[in-house]
Amino acid sequence: xxxxxxGNTSLxxxxxxxxxxxxxxxxxxxxxxxxxxxxxxxxxxxALKKSLDCGINFYDTxxxxxxxxxxxxxxxxxxxxxxxxxxxxxxxxxxxxxxxDVDYSKAYMISACEQSLKRxxxxxxxxxxxxxxxxxxxxxxxxxxAMALLQQQGKIRYWGISLFxxxxxxxxxxxxxxxxxxxxxxxxxxxxxxxxxxxxxxKQNGYGVIARMxxxxxxxxxxxxxxxxxxxxxxxxxxxxxxxxxxxxxxLKKVWPIADQYHxxxxxxxxxxxLSFNEMSTVIPGIRTADQAIANAKDIxxxxxxxxxxxxxxxPAVFEPLLKLMQxxx
Numbered sequence: 411x412x413x414x415x416x417g418n419t420s421l422x423x424x425x426x427x428x429x430x431x432x433x434x435x436x437x438x439x440x441x442x443x444x445x446x447x448x449x450x451x452x453x454x455x456x457a458l459k460k461s462l463d464c465g466i467n468f469y470d471t472x473x474x475x476x477x478x479x480x481x482x483x484x485x486x487x488x489x490x491x492x493x494x495x496x497x498x499x500x501x502x503x504x505x506x507x508x509x510x511d512v513d514y515s516k517a518y519m520i521s522a523c524e525q526s527l528k529r530x531x532x533x534x535x536x537x538x539x540x541x542x543x544x545x546x547x548x549x550x551x552x553x554x555x556a557m558a559l560l561q562q563q564g565k566i567r568y569w570g571i572s573l574f575x576x577x578x579x580x581x582x583x584x585x586x587x588x589x590x591x592x593x594x595x596x597x598x599x600x601x602x603x604x605x606x607x608x609x610x611x612x613k614q615n616g617y618g619v620i621a622r623m624x625x626x627x628x629x630x631x632x633x634x635x636x637x638x639x640x641x642x643x644x645x646x647x648x649x650x651x652x653x654x655x656x657x658x659x660x661x662l663k664k665v666w667p668i669a670d671q672y673h674x675x676x677x678x679x680x681x682x683x684x685l686s687f688n689e690m691s692t693v694i695p696g697i698r699t700a701d702q703a704i705a706n707a708k709d710i711x712x713x714x715x716x717x718x719x720x721x722x723x724x725x726p727a728v729f730e731p732l733l734k735l736m737q738x739x740x
Contacts, residue, residue, distance in 0.1 A: 412710070416568075418617075419592050421495055422467075426692065428458070430469055430470060430697075434449075434476020434477075438643070440508075443644055445476060446698070448643060449698060453698060455487055456699065457698055460700035460703040460704065464703055466703065467495055468494075470497045471484055472498055473502075473522055474499070484530055489532070497538070498526050498537075499572055501540055501541040520559065536566075536568065537593065538570075539569065540570075544580075554590060569592060570617070571585060576604065578594075578597070582594060582605075594617055594619055597621070597623045598684055599625070599630060602623070606725075609687055618692075620691060620692055622694055624695050628646070630680035636659075648739060653735070661729060661732055664724060668717055668721075685712075
């Protein structure tokens with residue numbers, strides 16, 4: 411496992427991290443699934459332990475994942491260990507008038523952080539993130555005051571923001587313009603390259619960068635077919651339609667020969683593409699089992715500039731239309 415410095419912080423993070431959304435298990439906001447279907451806590455615990463054996467030291471979760479269950483499992487396995495770096499998020503919650511609501515008030519964030527610390531069994535959260543806050547929340551300022559206070563109190567070490575999937579620009583530019591926080595989490599993968607223009611600016615300004623959704627809900631693992639069926643408790647049941655899976659399969663045919671050339675899996679190619687950008691600090695594939703921990707931690711290769719350019723050049727004509735179709739699904 412290789413390690414990279416997280417922006418201008420003191421954190422040295424494994425270049426492959428652990429995305430802990432899925433281990434939160436099945437959860438619903440109203441009738442809308444907000445998890446990845448059924449999980450087995452024994453498998454999740456085994457995955458967490460094996461990932462550390464594989465050199466993974468960065469674990470990304472949120473209080474919303476499994477409505478606290480993901481944090482609870484991480485706390486059970488690692489507690490206050492200094493061998494791991496724990497990142498969590500705040501701001502999203504179940505709503506009364508709508509399925510998913512947000513709350514970036516100072517009082518709520520401070521209370522939510524304290525609850526996360528209890529579940530994680532930690533004295534401090536290494537990296538705390540605004541969970542898809544928008545530009546209005548940043549301008550209003552309560553969430554920024556809360557982060558500053560939590561850092562002053564030692565409840566968090568560093569903080570940042572998780573950016574929107576389809577439009578990461580307004581919030582990223584505001585944070586950088588005002589020199590706030592320490593890092594960004596964004597969607598960046600072979601299919602979704604929207605954030606590419608931001609990467610160099612983020613690095614130049616000293617921010618750590620976390621790439622989430624590196625496998626685009628499994629499309630970039632190359633194992634899904636239009637006949638694939640998802641459990642109703644899996645959010646992919648409404649996001650990945652047969653039409654989207656088929657279009658993705660056709661779009662990716664030009665990319666997969668690179669995996670064959672390096673004798674690696676399609677998923678390893680997807681992770682390698684992201685990590686071939688030196689602006690990236692870490693990539694966080696979802697890991698549910700010990701076998702997935704092993705598979706994701708190995709076979710990372712450095713793509714050539716020509717290979718990276720070939721993939722990025724496909725974006726406007728091949729991947730962006732697919733991304734627009736995905737956006738319609740929510």
